[in-house]
Amino acid sequence: MINNKLSKKVFFMTKRIKPAILILIHILFLQGIFGQNPGSMTDYLSQRFLNYCKSVPREEIFIHSDREEYIAGEEFWFNIYLIDRQSFKTSVNSRIVYFELLNAENRPVVQKRILIDKGFGPGQILLPDSLSTGIYTIRAYTSWMKNFLPVNCFMKDIAIYNTLSNKGSKGKLSFKRNRLKNVVQDIKSTPITLTVNNSKQDTLEVSLVSDNQFRVENNNLLYIFIQTHGNINLVSSEKMTPGTTNIFIPKTLLSSGINQITIFNSKGEQVAERLIYTPVKRNNFLTIHSVDSCDLRNKIILEIEPGNEESAVLNSTNLSISVAPETNDSEIMDMDDYLLFGTEYGLQEWNMIKFGRIEELTPEIIDSILLNVRSNWIDWTKILSGDQYHFRYQFEKEDHNISGKLLSNDQKTVHSGELVLMCTPGKEAAFQYARTDNEGNFSFKVHINEGLKDLIIMPDDVSKNEKANMESSFSNQYLQPVVYADSTSRSMTPQISKLSVNHQVQKIFEISSMGSPLKPVFPFVYPVRFYGKPDIELTLADYISLPVMSEIFFELLPGVSLKKRKSTYEISITYRIDDKQFSTSPCLMIDGVIIKDPAMIANLDPEIVEKIDVIREKYLVGKYFFPGIVNIITKSGDFSCVSLPDYMIRLPYKVIEPVRSFVSPDYSSQEMKDSRIPDYRNTLYWNPSVKLTNDGKARVEFWSSDNKSDYIINIQGITQEGKTFFLQKILKVK
Numbered sequence: 001m002i003n004n005k006l007s008k009k010v011f012f013m014t015k016r017i018k019p020a021i022l023i024l025i026h027i028l029f030l031q032g033i034f035g036q037n038p039g040s041m042t043d044y045l046s047q048r049f050l051n052y053c054k055s056v057p058r059e060e061i062f063i064h065s066d067r068e069e070y071i072a073g074e075e076f077w078f079n080i081y082l083i084d085r086q087s088f089k090t091s092v093n094s095r096i097v098y099f100e101l102l103n104a105e106n107r108p109v110v111q112k113r114i115l116i117d118k119g120f121g122p123g124q125i126l127l128p129d130s131l132s133t134g135i136y137t138i139r140a141y142t143s144w145m146k147n148f149l150p151v152n153c154f155m156k157d158i159a160i161y162n163t164l165s166n167k168g169s170k171g172k173l174s175f176k177r178n179r180l181k182n183v184v185q186d187i188k189s190t191p192i193t194l195t196v197n198n199s200k201q202d203t204l205e206v207s208l209v210s211d212n213q214f215r216v217e218n219n220n221l222l223y224i225f226i227q228t229h230g231n232i233n234l235v236s237s238e239k240m241t242p243g244t245t246n247i248f249i250p251k252t253l254l255s256s257g258i259n260q261i262t263i264f265n266s267k268g269e270q271v272a273e274r275l276i277y278t279p280v281k282r283n284n285f286l287t288i289h290s291v292d293s294c295d296l297r298n299k300i301i302l303e304i305e306p307g308n309e310e311s312a313v314l315n316s317t318n319l320s321i322s323v324a325p326e327t328n329d330s331e332i333m334d335m336d337d338y339l340l341f342g343t344e345y346g347l348q349e350w351n352m353i354k355f356g357r358i359e360e361l362t363p364e365i366i367d368s369i370l371l372n373v374r375s376n377w378i379d380w381t382k383i384l385s386g387d388q389y390h391f392r393y394q395f396e397k398e399d400h401n402i403s404g405k406l407l408s409n410d411q412k413t414v415h416s417g418e419l420v421l422m423c424t425p426g427k428e429a430a431f432q433y434a435r436t437d438n439e440g441n442f443s444f445k446v447h448i449n450e451g452l453k454d455l456i457i458m459p460d461d462v463s464k465n466e467k468a469n470m471e472s473s474f475s476n477q478y479l480q481p482v483v484y485a486d487s488t489s490r491s492m493t494p495q496i497s498k499l500s501v502n503h504q505v506q507k508i509f510e511i512s513s514m515g516s517p518l519k520p521v522f523p524f525v526y527p528v529r530f531y532g533k534p535d536i537e538l539t540l541a542d543y544i545s546l547p548v549m550s551e552i553f554f555e556l557l558p559g560v561s562l563k564k565r566k567s568t569y570e571i572s573i574t575y576r577i578d579d580k581q582f583s584t585s586p587c588l589m590i591d592g593v594i595i596k597d598p599a600m601i602a603n604l605d606p607e608i609v610e611k612i613d614v615i616r617e618k619y620l621v622g623k624y625f626f627p628g629i630v631n632i633i634t635k636s637g638d639f640s641c642v643s644l645p646d647y648m649i650r651l652p653y654k655v656i657e658p659v660r661s662f663v664s665p666d667y668s669s670q671e672m673k674d675s676r677i678p679d680y681r682n683t684l685y686w687n688p689s690v691k692l693t694n695d696g697k698a699r700v701e702f703w704s705s706d707n708k709s710d711y712i713i714n715i716q717g718i719t720q721e722g723k724t725f726f727l728q729k730i731l732k733v734k
Contacts, residue, residue, distance in 0.1 A: 041268055042235045045225055052383040053230040058085035060342045061140045061154035062335045064716045066322040066686045071503040072162040073129030075513055079320035079688035080114055080121040081718055086230035088722035090119025093395045094142040095448055098474055102137040106478040115656045117521050120318045122659050122688035132167040136160050146393040149477040151376050152343045163500040194263055194272035198363050206247040215240050218266040225262045228255035256280040270380045275370040277363045285725045293732035297667045298704050306696035319690040319717040324683050326710040327495040334726045335716050344377045399445035400655045404470040406440045413440035419460035420468055421594055425639035428527035429592030429631055433624045449522045450658050455651040462596050462647045502680035515663035531629055536614035549602050560614055569598040573628045575616050586628030591639040600642050601632055610635045662686040667703045679705040704733045
């Protein structure tokens, strides 16, 4: 008893001492830095910053849609660009993007998982014809971005009109964002004031006003750290002077975009921060050549050529092209402008500058916008804390993650370490297991393809009366919008009325722009038995029919017995080791699904059984132990021969939906040109994946319709080096 008490006391003391030791080591480490030369502190800040950016990478999404205004019931076409915030190159870390269409109350009306490959992915949805007129939001994010929702997701408002509904429209005034004010004001009672003069062409002037006490306490030493979307521009130590300390920085050191200037005292504590804007150098990567006007049902040729960049820079460039009618509200989001702020600084700033494009604004105007903005990514409090980063949602690079929570009957979370199993019914058994975390959460990996998967999920220990509850792969974290409702329907401009009439005509004649599904990126993967070649592989067709399963076991499966004891059944495997006989109760399966009741096998009709696999000895999958396996494989192979036990969940699951191609009429023949079938496409042309040739050129062809209108040719894309571009041209069809 004394030894037990002593052991417990030592255990609890150890638990308390370990954190204290870690804190002491951290303090001594910092003291060692402070006692050394200033270079040690600059190295320390740089290393902490680099470690943070590596551990907490940032993904950005941009979506190019075919239009900005739609009629309920139309197809919505789009292309997804997934971009690494630090390099601005397309990201290959994620293969699935979660796409949602939200109504005014931020409730999803459409949800779809979109496959992306090498940072690009086309998508299309059919807008429900039941949608009311109003402003809707499309939002998109990856699995990794779910760790940082609701801010780390792409969002864009679109207008949807329903001329056949009398319901009042709803719109969104803005999003409520819990933004922090200027960080300079947030730092606790720091006797230092930071101002920045960004108006000079070649030099950035940083001015710091400090009092005498602050200079004495810091031995007239401070540090300045400047970074741009995760890349270090400058880190240096500076000597303070009485009154105002002026620091002059060549602008050649600054990366284009939003620069974060952070000031640290001699102890490495953040004391001031400011965001400024360094203009992006615009280059004409591409030029577009086409006719300015054309007649109805005429061929239109777009020729895309390199601008003032060498064609080699444009290799592996992906373009998306849309041609849609111009309307009064046709305000197209530019990828370059969007990525300046992105989700790191929030879309609210995009709304603030809708009166002009970034290149039309002076750095002073943008700097004034940045006074009340803070990065959602680069947080020096987190960077300097030294904490280990643990994220629930991981990158979906090779597989898709499905998650759930294991709960007891009273809906209370179970303890960590509980085993949850996932089986895939079939003639080739597939198996996975997972352990719950402290909150009862678990997850499994599913291969990414367009096939419909049949998943059965259950707890390993069914005696505890626990049940798995599967969660939606779509996040339920949303920004709270401020919504207004009109008592009358949203006003229809002549252009919108024309779009509506065009859609109705297309619908009457059953004309759709949706073509055949695009070729799958992932080839079909044939299932393989997780336990490999069994010790016994009994095919019942090779033997005479037997009336009951117990006789099959007795006559045809040596060493495997099925016996009835009182009201229950038992299945065991007998084997010998060194002339000694052992018996074990194997894991039982039907069509690859683990079952806990041998009676389910005993009561099967032998006529529906195709074969029986037996693994005689123990088998390991990871750390999961099988004391032998008996798998009954039916002729259907779909686990339909028995009733599903209460502890199981059967989940039909499709990881991604197939995406269809955009099709439009071809009037190259006179017969088609003279056809009386009307053509009133609202989107004249859409192509989400135009590849440039080795010389940086591309050529696309399409035909005008019966609709007289001014069309906007909108081209967006990104080079392999991460340079974005945006081209527009007006085409008149008369």
